Amino acid sequence: MTFSRLLATLTVLLGTLLAPAYAQTADAELTQLVDALAPGSFKDREAAIAALVATGDTRVVPLLQTLAEGDLYASEADGKVVFITGSGATLGLVDPVTLAELGEAPKADLEKVKVNNSLRRVIRTAIGQLTLLSDDPRIRRSAAQSILHDADPANLELLEGSIAAETDPQIRQIMETARAVIILQTDATLEDKQAALPLVAAIGGRDALTLLTGALTNSPDELKPSIQASIDGLARDRAVWxxxxxxxxxxxxxxxxxxxxxxxxxxxxxxxxxxxxxxxxxxxxxxxxxxxxxxxxxxxxxxxxxxxxxxxxxxxxxxxxxxxxxxxxxxxxxxxxxxxxxxxxxxxxxxxxxxxxxxxxxxxxxxxxxxxxxxxxxxxxxxxxxxxxxxxxxxxxxxxxxxxxxxxxxxxxxxxxxxxxxxxxxxxxxxxxxxxxxxxxxxxxxxxxxxxxxxxxxxxxxxxxxxxxxxxxxxxxxxxxxxxxxxxxxxxxxxxxxxxxxxxxxxxxxxxxxxxxxxxxxxxxxxxxxxxxxxxxxx
Amino acid sequence: MLTQALFRALDKKAIWLVAILIAVAILVPASNLLLPNGHPLRLPNYAVPLFGKYLTFAMLALALDLVWGYCGILSLGHGAFFAIGGYGMGMYLMRQIGDRGVYANPVLPDFMVFLNWKELPWYWHGFDNFWFAMLMVMLVPALLAFVFGFLAFRSRVTGVYLSIITQAMTYALLLAFFRNDMGFGGNNGLTDFKEILGAPISADTTRAALFAASAIALALAVLVCSMVVNSKLGKVMVAVRDAESRARFLGYRVEYVKLFAFVVSAIIAGIAGALYVPQVGIINPGEFEPANSIEVVIWTAVGGRGTIIGPIIGAIMVNVGKSYFTGAFPEFWLFALGALFVITTLFLPKGIVGLIGQYRTLTTKREQHDRSAPSPADVEAGADPQPKAAE
Missing domain, CATH: 1.10.3470 (ABC transporter involved in vitamin B12 uptake, BtuC)
Structure with missing residues (x-):
């Protein structure tokens, strides 16, 4: 990711997110948490991400995005985590918290903060959590969609909290659908699952078909006929489409x-x-x-x-x-x-x-x-x-x-x-x-x-x-x-x-x-x- | 009766041609095998299969000439018959590899083992027998030509339409042979041949023998073609070429005449393909390319269609040119080939052979009024369904 694109993302995010009186952690404290990303194994990194999310600070979002894209670097000398600009042998350094320029360093002195696929998933969910409660409806909407896409049961609690707080009916609907998808996967009560079924079926298309087929195996027997019926209906629609x-x-x-x-x-x-x-x-x-x-x-x-x-x-x-x-x-x-x-x-x-x-x-x-x-x-x-x-x-x-x-x-x-x-x-x-x-x-x-x-x-x-x-x-x-x-x-x-x-x-x-x-x-x-x-x- | 037909076929030109081809069949291998290395008259080793390849091309051009030059059917799919013949020979050669392949399977060719096939498809059976393979080399193109021709000629598909559907035929075969499921080696085709009739395929003696076989096969094709065109049937073929409807109204079964020419031509093309494969060592679906078939047309046109010797001269000349240009000026070859198409159609409608004829008629015009037989280029204008443009 080039710095200009990064900057653009940041201005959009910061402009909309910084205004509210939302938990703002002190710079020093946050920097400490950010630097904890660099050392250790993927497992340690996961813990560090969890700690960052716990702050609820909006500045964490672009940071995590950069991390997920593999563009976050750490200095080999002191382990400080930085954004980089430019390309070539010498790179410009930017503080990820204050966005202050930190001078330049040769590329050889920097080490990429490594991510793997499971970590990327963690990051995506983390970003979803941070953004679900944002004040900007656009950010909330995309966050809800990303949770719907991943359907991680770990998000259920978070989702329920945000549904209660949600004012926009459309976004609330996405969130409810996401909740329904998650409920179908977990061992929730039969009534909950029955209530969730029409919502999932309403997603329509291939996605709903995959979800329901997946749900068919781990559902109680009472529910199976109605799931099968939804699947058949969806399959018919699919054939026509x-x-x-x-x-x-x-x-x-x-x-x-x-x-x-x-x-x-x-x-x-x-x-x-x-x-x-x-x-x-x-x-x-x-x-x-x-x-x-x-x-x-x-x-x-x-x-x-x-x-x-x-x-x-x-x-x-x-x-x-x-x-x-x-x-x-x-x-x-x-x-x-x-x-x-x-x-x-x-x-x-x-x-x-x-x-x-x-x-x-x-x-x-x-x-x-x-x-x-x-x-x-x-x-x-x-x-x-x-x-x-x-x-x-x-x-x-x-x-x-x-x-x-x-x-x-x-x-x-x-x-x-x-x-x-x-x-x-x-x-x-x-x-x-x-x-x-x-x-x-x-x-x-x-x-x-x-x-x-x-x-x-x-x-x-x-x-x-x-x-x-x-x-x-x-x-x-x-x-x-x-x-x-x-x-x-x-x-x-x-x-x-x-x-x-x-x-x-x-x-x-x-x-x-x-x-x-x-x-x-x-x-x-x-x-x-x-x-x-x-x-x-x-x- | 047959001897009679043979005598009629052997007019002076055909005798000369056959004699020359037999001489070539003896002299070229002899010069390669008997003369010591470095002798000025010794043909280098690489040249023998190269010239052999030209001879098979000449045979293919002759086959096309039989349908186009004499019967007015412009087939843009003759490469298909050639390639099918080639595949027949290729299948025999594949079976001859036996357990010497990479996977050392005694029955299955390497590519089938690679595709995890367990047994030989039914259509591969029998191809370990040389004579069966040679029979198929002739039968399969003949059958394809018969079915295709029967359908097309019966419903009177003529002219440009026929050319286009022959092109569609070879294109469909091209796509089909590219598929691995067909069992013909897919994209890579058939290659890595080891021996033919027990003789190692890349040995000098085998190559010389293959060259001789090509020359003799070409001589036989010349005999057959000249027999056909000099017979009464040949006259009807020319009549069909020059005025199809008129021939039909006179009571001739035009579609059978065309079908006969098409099938004979396909058999000759198939044999040419079978001789081509062992000399180049590979057969792949690229041979079905419509562009290849169109190139055959230009060989025939350059040499002079409607003559027996023309396509042979044309095929050899164009291919010698191609070998030279693609080596010396690769960029220039397509320009040359394209220009050849344009120049031949514009200025040499009767080809090189016709040029000699034109020169002769020019010099003897005054004494002798034009009594020569009409050539295709003279009369096609009248035969075409499209009326001539206002001059």
Whole structure:
């Protein structure tokens, strides 16, 4: 822990805790108790912690936290316990009680106050005891939650005292739940346990299930049926939530597939061209994001949260221009020779991959998540990460935008015309080569957008695109070409099917099953789910 | 009847090719084994298995050419048949290790002992017998090709769609063979071979023999392919390639023709894989990589598809280039390979062999009006479901 972070914690704690007229021990006395932490065995240290807790002094809390993190040091010469600042061979020393600076000492003269896991547990409980009676509701709440998490019977008495004193109903509820959890573990009376049962069951989810299953063995026989009933009810809820969670994972995977495949679907639909370099366009989009973030880190760090917003148009432009260049330079000479286009674009993909590897190196590049994309939240029994949620939203936005482009713009009209009947469209005065170039640019640009999104959840390396290309093909082939809805349905179906197969068959076998199913599906519908109906007959 | 077919197959070019391959099969081992060390014409020891590997690649390219160059089926999964053949040979070689493995188990290969398996899975039985293993090397790819092809061709999956699902096939196999539960050594594959038919596998004589076997197998493959393409069936194959619907409307069972070509091709690829494994000493799931299969396509395309000799020249040239570049300029190889893909498709649609043909027609154009048979690149434009772009 760096000193600045420590200081921040301290100011928060001290600012809120020092004000009340709460037991304040004299500095000298406290220092003596603190120094007792350093010598002796873990057992002695445990006793020293108990003595510190007994003072009830709030300054003990940051001290114990530092100790638990293994950042508390003792001077080898006189055994004085200190906080340290800085790093390297020489460290700054800070008095843990008065927070006065004590000068510097070489690292070799300091010894870490060692902690082990059982000691860490002791410290956690000790901090809980110190904070349960704090005046700050936030501190009390987190303390109650930590006690609920550990469920140490030793805390029961303490908990009961604090429940009586608690004024905030929400915090009191947490405390009561914690008490109920503890009661179920101990040999309390049957009535107490019966009263505790609904409270524990109300925690819900996997936690309650584990607690109750644990309680089932050491409960009196009279209680067992009602515990079992609660367990069954919880397990049913869990199954429903698990299914919902799987659907969510499936949607999340499906939206990633949709992003990766939708550009491919456009070029394939309009031009009948399989663009094997599509995955590399995704990769270039991700590297554009990396470049944008690097620039921001160096010149304007305060803009970091907007880095994705800046990267999106840039990635679109970069990949769209490269796409148009590829179309004008290579693909337009190969129209009508779909299989050869496939080979040529594969060659281009190798060149792009190796270029990126030569410029940026073969290792993964660090692309950060902006603050609004980090973390997760709970929705009922679902745990949803923000980055996944934003990618689902983003995929839908891209999908709708493309739909609008195809249905509402002149270019979209021309693209659809060329898809349906190239010769007739040409005869009606549509410049098909221009439409082709624009389509390829649009498809590549969308791949670039996908790259920006995927940079948030995947490793940005030269092989990024390779991982998606086969899956995208499957989506396009499954959904059928020339119809964006087909791609949407295909991507979501494959995503959800994949996630539902995973728990039963394992990730790899699930994927194999999906591939086999698609191969079989193609036998039934050789042109995909939403085949284009028209007069385009094979030669 | 067979002799008749053979005679027809042995047109002048094929005779020359077979003769050259047999000469190579004799001369290369002889130069390695008989000439003294330091002789200018002596082939160094490392080169024999290397060249042998090129020959198996040439065989794989030839197999692909049979379906792509002659029948218009662009398979992006031919590496799968090659790898399955390789695994067949690998299983035989694993069983030959016997109790000389690390765990000294007389029956179970090391990786099974390591995974705590108690007995041999059923599909490993019989692979201690060389002839059974060789039969499987041909049968299993043939069966896979038959089932896959039967399903795909019957429902008229063609063109790009077919290419993509062949790619999906090899990708699914790649994932499957990576799993330890499959019983094929998982990630590490099969390796540490000791001997083949009683001969130590890394001895110079064994390697020379394997080289000779590869050359002769390639010669046989050339014979078979040229027999097929010069037969009436071969003509129908070309018809299917050039205008599938028209061939169907004329009454040919297009799907059976394709199925035949696909299965024969898979068998040749399987044999190539079986010859490849003892020469490189390992087979692992990496051989199933879709990228490998696509590389085979470029060997065929560079040499010239729709010819017998083209894929052989292409495979050997590209792989010699690869060996050189990955050693001398490792960064540069992918650029070169990528450029090869682009340049070949743009400027050499008929490959190197076609280039010679192009040059010849250029010089003799005036006297002799173009009477040569249509080549795939000329006609594919018309055969493709996608109408040609407005020129």
């Amino acid at each position: 698990d299914a919902a969670q799987n659907v969510w994972y499936g949607i999340s995977l499906g939206s990633v597939l949709l992003l990766a495949a939708i550009g491919l679907a456009i070029t394939f639909g309009v031009m009948g061209v399989i663009n094997m370099a599509h995955g590399e366009m995704v990769m270039l989009g991700a590297y554009t994001t990396y470049m944008v973030q690097e620039t921001i880190r160096q010149s304007a760090p305060q803009l970091f949260d907007y880095s994705l917003a800046i990267a999106l148009p840039l990635a679109f432009l970069v990949t769209a221009l490269i796409g148009i260049a590829i179309e004008r330079g290579v693909i337009r000479w190969l129209y009508g020779r779909a299989l050869e286009t496939l080979l040529a674009t594969w060659g281009i993909s190798l060149i792009l991959q190796q270029s990126v590897r030569s410029i940026f190196g073969p290792t993964n590049r660090q692309v950060g998540n902006p603050s609004w994309m980090t973390g997760s939240f709970e929705l009922g029994g679902l745990s949803i990460t923000w980055s996944r949620l934003w990618i689902v939203v983003f995929a839908m936005v891209v999908f709708i935008a493309l739909l609008l482009v195809l249905k509402r713009t002149a270019l979209g009209l021309q693209m659809r015309a060329v898809t349906q009947n190239r010769r007739m469209a040409s005869a009606m005065g549509i410049r098909t080569p221009f439409v082709d170039a624009m389509t390829f640019g649009l498809g590549s640009g969308v791949a670039g957008l996908a790259g920006v999104a995927l940079s948030q959840i995947d490793n940005v390396s030269p092989n990024l695109g390779q991982g998606y290309i086969i899956d995208s093909f499957m989506v396009v082939v499954f959904g059928g070409v020339g119809n964006l809805w087909g791609t949407l349905v295909g991507a979501l179906t494959l995503g959800i099917a994949n996630k539902f197969l995973e728990p039963y068959a394992g990730a790899v076998l699930g994927k194999i099953l999906i591939l086999v199913l698609i191969i079989l599906f193609i036998q039934r519908r050789p042109r995909g789910l939403f085949a284009l109906k028209g007069r385009s007959v094979e030669a």
